Amino acid sequence: MIEAKSLTMVYGNSKKAVDDVSFTIQKGEIVGFAGPNGAGKTTVIKMLTGILKPTSGTASINGFDITKDAMKAKMSFAYIADNPDILIQLTGLEFLNFIADMYEVPEDKRKDRITALSERFGMADVLNTRMKDYSHGMRQKLMVISALIHEPPAWILDEPMTGLDPSAAYELKQMMREHAAKGNAVLFSTHVLEVAEQLCDRILIIDKGRIVEQGTLDDLKNANPGLSLEEIFVRLTGRPEETHE
Ligand SMILES: Nc1ncnc2c1ncn2[C@@H]1O[C@H](COP(=O)(O)OP(=O)(O)OP(=O)(O)O)[C@@H](O)[C@H]1O
Numbered sequence: 277m278i279e280a281k282s283l284t285m286v287y288g289n290s291k292k293a294v295d296d297v298s299f300t301i302q303k304g305e306i307v308g309f310a311g312p313n314g315a316g317k318t319t320v321i322k323m324l325t326g327i328l329k330p331t332s333g334t335a336s337i338n339g340f341d342i343t344k345d346a347m348k349a350k351m352s353f354a355y356i357a358d359n360p361d362i363l364i365q366l367t368g369l370e371f372l373n374f375i376a377d378m379y380e381v382p383e384d385k386r387k388d389r390i391t392a393l394s395e396r397f398g399m400a401d402v403l404n405t406r407m408k409d410y411s412h413g414m415r416q417k418l419m420v421i422s423a424l425i426h427e428p429p430a431w432i433l434d435e436p437m438t439g440l441d442p443s444a445a446y447e448l449k450q451m452m453r454e455h456a457a458k459g460n461a462v463l464f465s466t467h468v469l470e471v472a473e474q475l476c477d478r479i480l481i482i483d484k485g486r487i488v489e490q491g492t493l494d495d496l497k498n499a500n501p502g503l504s505l506e507e508i509f510v511r512l513t514g515r516p517e518e519t520h521e
């Protein structure tokens with residue numbers, strides 16, 4: 277459902293930020309994407325979602341090529357960017373309606389979804405507040421809600437838990453599980469290996485633009501007997517992972 281084929285990115289004249297990255301995420305899978313700062317996670321995600329044009333390689337979502345069939349591909353996924361700080365004058369509700377318009381979500385469905393999602397994330401009372409007056413975590417929650425409003429099959433989330441309070445993080449994790457259990461695909465990047473351990477069917481580890489390991493938690497642990505995921509990560513990437521998100 278989410279497929280990367282030999283994705284490569286060179287920014288300007290620098291060396292490859294992403295080098296020949298390939299993976300497939302099947303329906304029903306939750307896959308975690310881990311790697312040190314600057315390893316290339318966000319760059320891969322931006323190529324998958326059509327925000328960045330790869331130097332070479334292709335990506336497809338739900339069977340649609342992100343460049344050749346861009347509209348269909350873009351209708352097929354929810355994307356949460358790594359930075360929710362869109363300081364605009366709209367209220368939360370105006371922003372959600374704007375996104376719902378873009379995805380052509382019918383009036384009746386959008387009302388129900390906005391109500392259900394904003395209640396789930398404790399945002400119902402602040403939807404009429406301007407986004408510029410939200411806290412960081414409130415903006416992140418609004419981004420989560422807006423990403424899910426068209427109920428797309430694939431979720432592509434760049435550090436979605438950053439800044440969320442424990443209840444919202446819990447809700448989002450539950451939603452990721454529910455979404456995958458319905459036969460959809462979820463890819464999320466994270467610096468918190470415990471979250472990856474809790475949620476993922478598989479983990480991709482990227483370092484210096486290349487996938488250095490991928491497999492189930494059991495695969496990784498069997499290949500590295502006696503080591504925790506954190507120790508495996510440090511062994512593969514040579515640097516300690518951050519302990520916060
Ligand atoms: N717009 C850009 N122009 C030039 N270089 C960039 C640009 N964006 C990212 N890079 C470089 O590409 C590499 C990968 O960055 P990227 O943001 O994909 O890493 P990341 O794995 O998401 O890191 P983090 O964990 O800190 O979010 C880094 O060396 C970074 O400096």
Ligand SMILES: [Mg+2]
Nearest residue numbers: 317318319358
């Ligand atoms: Mg990033």
